[in-house]
Amino acid sequence: MSVTAPGGFRASGVAAGLKASGGPDVAVVVNDGPRFEAAGVFTSNRVHAAPVKWSRQVLTTGLLKAVVLNSGGANACTGPLGFQDTHATAEHTAAALGLGAIDVAVCSTGLIGERLPMDKLLPGVTDAVGKLAADGGGDAARAIMTTDTVPKTAVLRRDGITYGGMAKGAGMLAPGLATMLVVLTTDAVAASADLDAALRHACAYTFDRLDSDGCMSTNDTVLVLSSGASGVTPGLPALTQALRDLCDDLARQLLSDAEGSTKDIAITVRGAASEADAVTVGRSVARSNLVKTAFFGNDPNWGRILSAIGVTDAAFDPDAIDVAINGVPICVGGAAGADRSTVDLSARAVDVSIDLHAGTSEATIRTNDLSLAYVHENSAYST
Amino acid sequence: MSVTAPGGFRASGVAAGLKASGGPDVAVVVNDGPRFEAAGVFTSNRVHAAPVKWSRQVLTTGLLKAVVLNSGGANACTGPLGFQDTHATAEHTAAALGLGAIDVAVCSTGLIGERLPMDKLLPGVTDAVGKLAADGGGDAARAIMTTDTVPKTAVLRRDGITYGGMAKGAGMLAPGLATMLVVLTTDAVAASADLDAALRHACAYTFDRLDSDGCMSTNDTVLVLSSGASGVTPGLPALTQALRDLCDDLARQLLSDAEGSTKDIAITVRGAASEADAVTVGRSVARSNLVKTAFFGNDPNWGRILSAIGVTDAAFDPDAIDVAINGVPICVGGAAGADRSTVDLSARAVDVSIDLHAGTSEATIRTNDLSLAYVHENSAYST
Structure with missing residues (x-):
């Protein structure tokens, strides 16, 4: 209707x-x-x-x-x-x-x-x-x-x-x-x-x-x-x-239904000094082609996530950042946490949780992976 | 040596x-x-x-x-x-x-x-x-x-x-x-x-x-x-x-030698109110996945270029922007210029020239296309 x-x-x-x-x-x-x-x-x-x-x-x-x-x-x-x-x-x-x-x-x-x-x-x-x-x-x-x-x-x-x-x-x-x-x-x-x-x-x-x-x-x-x-x-x-x-x-x-996507990725940024900071960090991660291709490849590459956080001007201490992927605390205090192999990325839905430990604000940005099909669709057809 | x-x-x-x-x-x-x-x-x-x-x-x-x-x-x-x-x-x-x-x-x-x-x-x-x-x-x-x-x-x-x-x-x-x-x-x-x-x-x-x-x-x-x-x-x-x-x-x-690239794209922004504006506009175009996939597909998609210019805060009048691709004035005054089919994109080197008609500054940003091989390399290997 x-x-x-x-x-x-x-x-x-x-x-x-x-x-x-x-x-x-x-x-x-x-x-x-x-x-x-x-x-x-x-x-x-x-x-x-x-x-x-x-x-x-x-x-x-x-x-x-x-x-x-x-x-x-x-x-x-x-x-x-x-x-x-x-x-x-x-x-x-x-x-x-x-x-x-x-x-x-x-x-x-x-x-x-x-x-x-x-x-x-x-x-x-x-x-x-x-x-x-x-x-x-x-x-x-x-x-x-x-x-x-x-x-x-x-x-x-x-x-x-x-x-x-x-x-x-x-x-x-x-x-x-x-x-x-x-x-x-x-x-x-x-x-x-x-x-x-x-x-x-x-x-x-x-x-x-x-x-x-x-x-x-x-x-x-x-x-x-x-x-x-x-x-x-x-x-x-x-x-x-x-x-x-x-x-x-x-x-x-x-x-x-995003073009060629194989993953729906929700990036939740917690512990931000402001909601604007949380949005900025979430968007920077959401826009990283390296993060997006990693998820397409089912690779819980938290280093690329930290690298994307690092280019923002949000308030945080790099050595205090925690990142969990699908509930697994893969990065703790800015360094390696749980083993990569324990993260299950086989489902379409992916949950990335980032704690900046810099405040009490949070925001969620939603994005997709960057897939071979995305490139194919957007190179083969004029839109 | x-x-x-x-x-x-x-x-x-x-x-x-x-x-x-x-x-x-x-x-x-x-x-x-x-x-x-x-x-x-x-x-x-x-x-x-x-x-x-x-x-x-x-x-x-x-x-x-x-x-x-x-x-x-x-x-x-x-x-x-x-x-x-x-x-x-x-x-x-x-x-x-x-x-x-x-x-x-x-x-x-x-x-x-x-x-x-x-x-x-x-x-x-x-x-x-x-x-x-x-x-x-x-x-x-x-x-x-x-x-x-x-x-x-x-x-x-x-x-x-x-x-x-x-x-x-x-x-x-x-x-x-x-x-x-x-x-x-x-x-x-x-x-x-x-x-x-x-x-x-x-x-x-x-x-x-x-x-x-x-x-x-x-x-x-x-x-x-x-x-x-x-x-x-x-x-x-x-x-x-x-x-x-x-x-x-x-x-x-x-x-x-950029991963998986098939094009070297030089984006020169002229007629900018300041060099900073020229860099901002060039970078916005260089970062557009839609522009980059279009070039991978040999598509002189100037609409995607204008769209990427439009998200910046640089000084310009949208109806005054000219865009030439490999020398062909494909967009004149913010609207269609020469026919798309006259642009030859078969070579690796691509020259995009943008004139904002807002001043005398210029800058060149260099980027690559976004290819199937880029996605493959960055999803298949952890780096």
């Missing part, structure tokens, strides 16, 4: 011919109300795509009635003409729905630097609007896939409110938003400012702590739309927790 | 059994004078090896009479006992040479986190001292290799002075020193302070601008020893230029 699980939403997904494969590539999500409060979080990459510029502008109203999404082209680095294409897409979608362009957010994903084939996209939007359905969430989720091998959807019911979500993203997963398009929906009654605060918090602790390959996309977008159809108004803490749980679910799905 | 090309130096390399392969793994370089001024630059990784702690301490005198180096073990993350091992190695070498331990720098390279087999290393040092020869530079260069496929040496003769050098390093090549051990020698007459200033400058523009895989080692060491045997005193500018040329030669050799 994904985005159509909450009351007040319809969605669809169709094949418009943007993808060479002929797979579905255009999705529309519509909020039928009665309310239309919304919020968005966007890539912090300064080179960002036309749809990001447009949607950020649209969201200044705090309201959103529809989202049109396409795979098969990012519409990034396409100049003023690319922006006109995004605008035309919003106009066309709005006209088909009896709305104004200002009510419609646009999301695109695919190859950077090429114009979208508008002669295919606009008829696709018309087709998608005609197919909008209260159970169309699954179709929409499939239409935004690129190198994803499975659609990612989530549904959460809590306190009389339903939350739904869909996500795409399988590579270029990085800080300050993993590459991805995410649309969240809820039938809660919520003020735009609350949705904005809740979404920012949720992203900061979930998507922002994914770091699959250290690369940040030009198109990352996370939107939340509320219909108010449930008539229930959650408190801000409850709303925040619900969006965080929903995002956490989707973030784990993104990680598990 | 490498380090024994200048007058006043002897060297040797022997197999002590540290490497499972049985290959040479212990080297000694001796300065017979008449002068002994020296300088060193070390890894800025806060997790650094015992030999780095020792050699940094030794260099505070500004003098050095010998260097003992081993492959087959990094002696990093080995605690106080590891430091004792380094000290014992210096003592043993000094005794065999009739020197004090304070005259002897120590360099180690290999797996992090394991103690060195001193029962093999010390007899190896004795053997190496016995084999010291005025033409032993080649043997020494071979004894410090790890995953290197070829020894790296350089010789430069200029203004009556001879400069020599050897280097090892093939992975974990990163900023603030590529992983490597480098020993430079010269028969120039030079003050320690001049050697120090010249070496720092030379490293900053050569090794510090290599970024093969973004990982900084715990053991990086660059030493320069001067014997004064030529009787010629170069001015500081000439000394600096000579060391820079020598380091540039060795840096290119390191890059060309």
